[in-house]
Amino acid sequence: MEHGFNDLDALVREEKRLTAVENHSEAWAEGLSAGIEPEIIAEAALTTAIEELLRASGEPAALALIERMRERVVAGEFAPEQSRH
Incomplete structure (x- = not known):
């Protein structure tokens, strides 16, 4: 069962990372659009x-x-x- 918990934890962490990348990419694009x-x-x-x-x-x-x-x-x-x- 420990292995399954670690796999789930890794999946959740990766999903959070991808969400953060998406949010930062949007903010980056907005900054560029603003001329920064x-x-x-x-x-x-x-x-x-x-x-x-x-x-x-x-x-x-x-x-x-x-x-x-x-x-x-x-x-x-x-x-x-x-x-x-």
Whole structure:
């Protein structure tokens, strides 16, 4: 039964991730339509995310996320040809 619970948890987490991606994509498009440069939108999104993570989970969690994201950037995971969504 533990395996089934983990599978369900993974499915719920992925659905939440996809919903978040969709919401952020819509906000990104709205920002571009308003004439806001991509760099400004990106900085605002990252700033908000880090502030909220700090508030919810503390500095160690925020720093761990930043490091994981850095590793993913260095690995080329976000290159346009690698897009997952």
